[in-house]
Amino acid sequence: xxxxxxxxxxxxxxxxxxxxFGVGISLVPIVIGxxxxxxxxxxxxxxxxxILAAFGFAALGNxxxxxxxxxxxxxxxxxxxxxFPVVFISGIFIPLDELPAWGRAISYVSPxxxxxxxxxxxxxxxxxxxxxxxxxxxxxxxxLLLAVAVMFHRRTMPKRI
Numbered sequence: 001x002x003x004x005x006x007x008x009x010x011x012x013x014x015x016x017x018x019x020x021f022g023v024g025i026s027l028v029p030i031v032i033g034x035x036x037x038x039x040x041x042x043x044x045x046x047x048x049x050x051i052l053a054a055f056g057f058a059a060l061g062n063x064x065x066x067x068x069x070x071x072x073x074x075x076x077x078x079x080x081x082x083x084f085p086v087v088f089i090s091g092i093f094i095p096l097d098e099l100p101a102w103g104r105a106i107s108y109v110s111p112x113x114x115x116x117x118x119x120x121x122x123x124x125x126x127x128x129x130x131x132x133x134x135x136x137x138x139x140x141x142x143x144l145l146l147a148v149a150v151m152f153h154r155r156t157m158p159k160r161i
Contacts, residue, residue, distance in 0.1 A: 011062060011153050015146065018058035026050045033123075042122045045131050049118040052138035056111050059145035066152040091116045096128050111141035 027050075030040075040046055064079040088094065089103055090112035096104055107113045114129070114137040121127030127134070 007154055007157050008150055010157070011150055012146075015055070015058045015062050015149070018061055019055050022054035022058055023050060026054060038123060040122050041125060042131070045118055045135070046122040048135055049115055049122075049138060052135065052142055053111060053115040056138055056142035056145055059142060059149050060111075062149040063145055063152070066149070066156055086110045086112055089113070091120075091128075111138055114138050114141075 030046075034040075061079070064082070065075050067074065067078070089099065089107040090110045091099075091107060092112070096107055096113070096117075099107060114134040117127045117129050118131060118134045118138075121131060121134075
């Protein structure tokens with residue numbers, strides 16, 4: 001914090017570190033799946049989805065750290081309240097076409113829905129939305145969450161210094 005860098009640089013550095021970790025962790029099940037003989041029909045689409053999703057989720061994690069607090073448990077609690085329901089409405093456990101109309105409507109507000117759709121299409125050959133829609137949605141979420149993180153950290157980071 002004593003170096004002459006901008007708040008945006010600090011935030012982007014934090015997001016890039018989380019992004020690198022997210023991509024690395026995402027490669028583990030893919031490598032295991034490939035070793036077990038699973039084929040990926042569109043590796044470029046899956047790679048693009050992993051990159052966009054990892055960046056978007058890294059930015060989302062940074063958004064969770066916006067409230068100025070001395071207790072990391074506060075940030076974890078906020079993150080859990082958001083992440084837990086998102087997993088259940090994103091099509092991971094329950095296919096989107098089996099969700100009620102209100103659940104399906106809410107699911108399209110989750111970036112995990114679009115990543116799950118691309119992963120299903122690339123691995124199982126079935127998806128609900130066109131790949132272009134999924135990729136554009138992931139890009140939009142990544143840009144939006146980055147903008148939110150920068151905007152709110154500009155207000156709260158000087159209070160934490």
